[in-house]
Amino acid sequence: MEDKKLGSIITNNQNTVYGNKYSYGDIRNISDYQKNVPFSTYEDYAPYIERIKNKESNILTSEPVLLLEPTSGSASAKKLIPYTRGLQREFSSAIYKWLWNLNRNFPRLKYGQFYFSITPQGNTTDGIEGFNTDDEYIGGLLGKFVAKKFCVPASVKSIEDMDLFWKTTIDYIKQAKKLRLVSIWNPTFLLIMLEKSNMRAKDLFPHLEVISCWADGNSATYAEQLQKAFPDAYMQPKGLLATEGIMTIPIEGVGKRLTDSHFFEFIDKNNDVRLKDQLDKDDEYEIVLTTSGGLYRYRIGDIVRYNGNQCFDFIGKAGNISDYFGEKLNEMHVREVVPKNGFCLLVPNENRYVLYTETEADADTIDAALRGNFHYDYCRKLGQLKKVEVVVVENGAQQYIDNCVRFGMRLGDIKPMCLSNRQGWVFK
Numbered sequence: 001m002e003d004k005k006l007g008s009i010i011t012n013n014q015n016t017v018y019g020n021k022y023s024y025g026d027i028r029n030i031s032d033y034q035k036n037v038p039f040s041t042y043e044d045y046a047p048y049i050e051r052i053k054n055k056e057s058n059i060l061t062s063e064p065v066l067l068l069e070p071t072s073g074s075a076s077a078k079k080l081i082p083y084t085r086g087l088q089r090e091f092s093s094a095i096y097k098w099l100w101n102l103n104r105n106f107p108r109l110k111y112g113q114f115y116f117s118i119t120p121q122g123n124t125t126d127g128i129e130g131f132n133t134d135d136e137y138i139g140g141l142l143g144k145f146v147a148k149k150f151c152v153p154a155s156v157k158s159i160e161d162m163d164l165f166w167k168t169t170i171d172y173i174k175q176a177k178k179l180r181l182v183s184i185w186n187p188t189f190l191l192i193m194l195e196k197s198n199m200r201a202k203d204l205f206p207h208l209e210v211i212s213c214w215a216d217g218n219s220a221t222y223a224e225q226l227q228k229a230f231p232d233a234y235m236q237p238k239g240l241l242a243t244e245g246i247m248t249i250p251i252e253g254v255g256k257r258l259t260d261s262h263f264f265e266f267i268d269k270n271n272d273v274r275l276k277d278q279l280d281k282d283d284e285y286e287i288v289l290t291t292s293g294g295l296y297r298y299r300i301g302d303i304v305r306y307n308g309n310q311c312f313d314f315i316g317k318a319g320n321i322s323d324y325f326g327e328k329l330n331e332m333h334v335r336e337v338v339p340k341n342g343f344c345l346l347v348p349n350e351n352r353y354v355l356y357t358e359t360e361a362d363a364d365t366i367d368a369a370l371r372g373n374f375h376y377d378y379c380r381k382l383g384q385l386k387k388v389e390v391v392v393v394e395n396g397a398q399q400y401i402d403n404c405v406r407f408g409m410r411l412g413d414i415k416p417m418c419l420s421n422r423q424g425w426v427f428k
Contacts (some may be wrong), residue, residue, distance in 0.1 A: 002030055009292055012086070016058045018048060018296065028157050034228040034265075034273065039288065039297050042079045048294075060294025067350040069073035070241040078374050079241045082389055086292030091246050097259075098239070098249040099146075102181075105252045106234070107210055110420070111202055112180030113151040113175060117189055138243040139404030151390040162315055162381050166196040170204070172322045183212040186326045187219055187226040187236075188384050194229060201229045212236045212250075214239075216314040219324075234426060240314050244300055245289045261289040265297065281308040322421035324348050325384040328378040343396030347420045353417050356427045384420035393427045403427075415417050 001005030010033065014024035022037045051059050061084050068080035103109050147154075154170040159165040170193065173179060182205070184190055190211065190283065197204050197295075213228060215223035221377035227235045232381065238257045239248035247264070248256040258264065258276060266285035268276045287302045289295065301319055304312040317323060320331040331344070338344040343359035355366055367388040369379040381386040393399060403425050404414045 001028065003263055005260065006030065006033060006290060009263065009290060012292070013061050013294070016060060016062055017051075018060050018294070020031070022296075030275070033124065034297075037297050039299050041184045041299050042296070044224050049082070052078075061292070063292070065294075068242050078372075080243075080387075082197050083241040084293050085247075090292055090321065090325050094246045094259040101249075101251050102210065102212075102236070106180075108209065111172065112149075112178040112207060112209075113176050113178055114149040114152055114181045114183065116146075116148065116175075117184040131384055136153050151179050162383065168413075169193070170197045173204060175224040178207045180207055180209045181212070182208060182210070183238075185214055186210075187213045187215070188325055188382065189213075190226055191222065191381065192383050193228065196380055198203070203230070205230070205233075208233045210236055213427070214238050222253075236276055240287075240302060240312070242300060244293070244298060245291045247287055247289065247302070248314075254309065256313065257306055258310045260314065261291075263288075263313075265287065267299075276310065279306045281306055284315055289421070307400070320417060320419055320421070322346075322348055322419055324355075324421075325379045327373065327379045327385060329373060329376055329419060331417060333373060334370070337366060337372075343400065344394075344418050345420060345425070346388075346418060346427045347399060348423055349389075349425075350423075351384065352389055354389045354391055354425075355390050356396060356425070358393060358396045360392060361390050363388050366390060391427065396427070399427050 001010070010024050010027050011020075012077055013019045014027075016024075019025075023215055026038075027033050027036055040170075048059050049068065052065050060082060063084040063086050065082045066088070067083050069083050070078050070080055108218060114309075124169055131160070152169055156165065156168050156172070159168060173193075182190065190213070194201055194204065208230065211226065211233050213219070213223060213226065213235070217237065223235060223237070227233075236250050236252075237248070237256065239250050239259075241247065245262050246259055247262075250259055251257045265288040265371065266276070266279060267288060268274055268283065273288075279294070282305065284305050287300055289298050289300060289305060292297070299318075301321065302319050303315040303316050303318055306312055322329045334346050338346060338355060339357055339359040339361050344355065344357045344359070346355050353370070355361060355363075364387070367380070370388065370393050371380060376385070380387070400416075401414055406426075407422070407424075
């Protein structure tokens with residue numbers, strides 16, 4: 001096998017249900033793999049996940065599944081990602097390289113404390129739980145080392161009252177002796193924390209050296225605001241990481257470099273498949289990954305621009321996804337939520353979503369249904385998003401077309417949809 005990572009994954013899982021279905025035992029090279037195994041999305045794994053939930057083994061991986069980690073899906077509010085020791089090692093390897101490089105460039109970090117944003121804990125209906133803390137993604141000695149550096153204990157994530165959550169978090173940060181590294185996802189998280197604390201950035205974080213956060217795509221504007229609030233801290237754009245896998249990590253002086261944790265393929269604009277050494281600089285690609293967690297040729301939906309030297313920038317999501325604060329709303333879920341009769345369009349507008357509809361709808365009901373999306377619910381709890389606003393309009397379909405034309409679309413290219421990820425819609 002030309003690629004050692006892929007060879008290891010195929011060999012280890014050839015006697016699984018999935019491996020037998022796609023003849024893993026006959027795969028000798030990358031070409032065999034691409035011929036035998038089709039592209040996949042989460043929906044393809046749903047029946048296998050059900051078997052894993054029922055405690056069956058050797059379904060997607062020969063390694064036991066430690067847990068099913070919840071995140072959002074393209075056709076539903078929640079999907080469950082299997083985690084194995086192998087996948088955990090893949091995460092750990094990439095994160096170790098990120099932290100090693102960060103400490104090399106900011107040596108005082110090793111003597112200070114960290115704050116990693118507390119990710120919410122999700123539970124499936126049968127009690128299968130996700131990771132309790134961010135360091136559990138890493139595992140092993142590195143996970144234990146990172147956990148000792150945290151200035152806010154993991155118990156804070158179990159606080160359901162959001163006012164108490166913010167107060168407790170801020171109190172711990174105030175008590176931190178030398179908090180030097182903050183790692184969050186969306187930059188608005190830290191902006192909200194400052195607002196809740198009613199303190200200046202340099203007073204709440206007197207020793208802060210590095211902020212790691214999203215700074216690409218829809219997060220760029222908020223990252224600029226955060227940099228203004230923390231002019232003395234170094235803002236490091238995060239690499240591309242998802243529950244399913246870790247794709248790029250920031251390397252100082254180099255860029256956001258592709259990890260060697262998984263096997264990667266790339267789909268170009270002509271739907272041709274390329275490997276990492278076949279990419280053209282400045283072109284955009286959809287990432288496909290194969291991991292030790294049991295995802296094979298998985299179309300995660302992330303679009304990246306290749307910068308050369310195995311470095312990439314995140315551009316956005318494939319398909320109709322709206323994701324300004326980490327909410328990851330998708331059209332298939334939204335279609336199930338909005339009224340079925342007449343025109344409906346859900347759009348982002350600053351710090352909330354607005355539903356334009358020709359049918360009367362209750363904002364509380366719509367918002368509660370959207371909160372079935374794991375990530376949207378968390379953004380609402382944090383205060384990054386406010387409750388949906390419902391606006392009843394007349395001739396919504398025609399106004400929708402008028403807006404699309406104003407945005408520069410040709411009439412022949414306009415397609416009906418119930419979710420848009422762009423702002424600036426005007427309805428009367």
